[in-house]
Amino acid sequence: MTDQNPIDRAATEPSAASAGLRVLIVDDHSIFRSGLRAELEADITVLGEAATVDEAIARVIDLQPRVVLLDVHLPGGHGGGGAEVIREAAPRAPNTLFLALSVSDAADDVVSVIRAGARGYITKSASGAEVSEAARRVSEGDAVFSPRLAGFVLDAFGAVAGETAETTEELDRLSARETEVMRLIARGYSYKEVASTLFIAAKTVETHVSAVLRKLQLSSRHELTAWALERKLL
Structure with missing residues (x-):
């Protein structure tokens, strides 16, 4: 069909669905989503995209990606942003892991998504290769954080x-x-x-x-x- 939504197209292509690490990109800026998709390395398969909290929750449950590349600040839902996506979607996608990807390096943002269950947090200044490697590591069970955020994370874990x-x-x-x-x-x-x-x-x-x-x-x-x-x- 020629009018297929481009956000869903990757999830319905047989060659893409069977190759590489399967991820979902969640960000409310279409330019960023397109740019990230283009820069991810060849072994990363993008199943789809989402732009709001509600859309992200639905896509995670429907597509069951291995890793969600998740913006922290998202419109919709009850105002909880990326943390809300994790809390609502994770119980219904038990094999999905979440990697926060944000322009923010504020301690409150970092702590919020880590407490919700994110396995990593990197800033959007990271290159496509760095995001790809972080997604792979998260998929293998590692926790991954941008170097300047490590202190926030360690403090947060100590506190909780x-x-x-x-x-x-x-x-x-x-x-x-x-x-x-x-x-x-x-x-x-x-x-x-x-x-x-x-x-x-x-x-x-x-x-x-x-x-x-x-x-x-x-x-x-x-x-x-x-x-x-x-x-x-x-």
Whole structure:
């Protein structure tokens, strides 16, 4: 049909539906959606697009993408923006993950979507290649954040972790920098990625990791991840 909505066209093309990581682009600016679609790498399949909260919720449920590239500020719904999309759509799309993509780097915006369930938050200054890589990492279970946002995220997780007295005592053994390193390593970041995020040397990261493992009486980064998950620190 020649009058098919271009927003839905990608989802109905057989060759696209069977290839690559399947994503949905959600943003209220059509120029940004078109530009992002054009710049995503070849292994990323765009199933469709949405421009409002209500439209996004419907598309997530209908298309079941692996990753939603989600703007934080969206019209419609009850005024909750991207966070509202996550809260409403996630229970009906259990295999879908959300990567926030926004011009905003305000702490309140970051914390809002992370609390709602987003697995990452990057700014729109990222290149197509960077967004593609972030989407892949999120699809594989990693948490991905722009370097300048890492501090907000770490603070937010510390505030909502619901730490027990025992966990608080264990965390008190670590310095502030060791705690930052611990959380990033536990989320699967490589030493190089932690170094880039925190603007320190990879050798310094290695030193901090050794100290963290010693103080928490753990023997590997895999045990560290299990430790952090058990205490709901991720």
